[in-house]
Amino acid sequence: MTMNQQDKERLLRTLQDDPIFLAQVRSLILPAELVQLPERFAQFATYVTAFIERQEEFNARQEKFNARQLEFNARQEEFNTRTDGSISRLEESIARQDQSIARLEEFAVRQEEFNARQADTNASVEARLQRITDDLGDLKGHVAGRIAREMADDIAEQLGYEITQQLNGNDLRDMLRGSTANDIPAGVRRSFYVADLVAKVQDAGGSQLFMALEASYTADERDTQRAVRNAELINRFTGMTAVPVVASLENDHAVQQLVEDGRVQWFQLQSRDLQPQ
Numbered sequence: 001m002t003m004n005q006q007d008k009e010r011l012l013r014t015l016q017d018d019p020i021f022l023a024q025v026r027s028l029i030l031p032a033e034l035v036q037l038p039e040r041f042a043q044f045a046t047y048v049t050a051f052i053e054r055q056e057e058f059n060a061r062q063e064k065f066n067a068r069q070l071e072f073n074a075r076q077e078e079f080n081t082r083t084d085g086s087i088s089r090l091e092e093s094i095a096r097q098d099q100s101i102a103r104l105e106e107f108a109v110r111q112e113e114f115n116a117r118q119a120d121t122n123a124s125v126e127a128r129l130q131r132i133t134d135d136l137g138d139l140k141g142h143v144a145g146r147i148a149r150e151m152a153d154d155i156a157e158q159l160g161y162e163i164t165q166q167l168n169g170n171d172l173r174d175m176l177r178g179s180t181a182n183d184i185p186a187g188v189r190r191s192f193y194v195a196d197l198v199a200k201v202q203d204a205g206g207s208q209l210f211m212a213l214e215a216s217y218t219a220d221e222r223d224t225q226r227a228v229r230n231a232e233l234i235n236r237f238t239g240m241t242a243v244p245v246v247a248s249l250e251n252d253h254a255v256q257q258l259v260e261d262g263r264v265q266w267f268q269l270q271s272r273d274l275q276p277q
Contacts, residue, residue, distance in 0.1 A: 145196035161201035
């Protein structure tokens with residue numbers, strides 16, 4: 001069927017005025033994909049607009065992040081620069097420290113060598129001082145013994161005795177030789193012969209006995225042991241009572257305990273007794 005011009009115009013006006021009719025005609029003429037295209041395009045446009053908005057928001061955040069990252073990078077570079085400087089200074093410090101350690105180790109070696117030499121010197125000095133001390137001790141002991149022999153009567157009187165005979169070394173040898181004393185070692189014999197003071201005394205009741213005395217500046221166990229040993233030997237050789245005595249300025253704790261227990265008698269010397277006349 002051929003349409004004239006008027007029919008075409010009426011059809012166009014109907015399409016323009018009647019949307020429903022227009023849609024029906026469109027569905028007949030166009031495939032479904034094309035018919036749905038405007039709606040789908042509108043949906044796509046809405047999606048794209050929303051995406052663009054989100055992208056722009058993301059881009060804004062990203063730009064802020066990038067700005068902060070750039071600022072951080074700048075600070076990091078500055079920090080790295082300072083760190084490199086610190087590392088360089090630390091390496092220099094370590095190098096100087098290594099040099100100091102090397103010098104200290106060298107000093108320690110020299111110090112150990114010096115200490116070894118000093119120890120030898122100290123040992124030598126201590127040995128000499130000990131010999132001097134021993135010599136002085138022997139000298140003081142001899143002086144104290146001589147003073148005790150000179151003060152024998154005073155000592156005996158203070159202890160309640162009266163000397164009837166002061167024995168010398170020969171008397172002591174005769175005493176030992178006249179006994180059965182073959183079991184006495186030679187060292188003990190010599191020590192007995194050089195006793196500081198051995199005297200026969202008489203007590204207030206008229207009884208005869210012996211006094212075996214050892215003298216020292218400061219009496220110690222060696223002095224009391226010699227006095228006690230000599231008294232025991234005299235008792236063995238003579239059968240008479242012999243009392244051990246120490247004469248000293250002062251006593252150590254062990255000797256003082258023996259004095260307090262009455263096992264040894266003590267005559268206290270005075271400093272003036274030991275002064276040269």
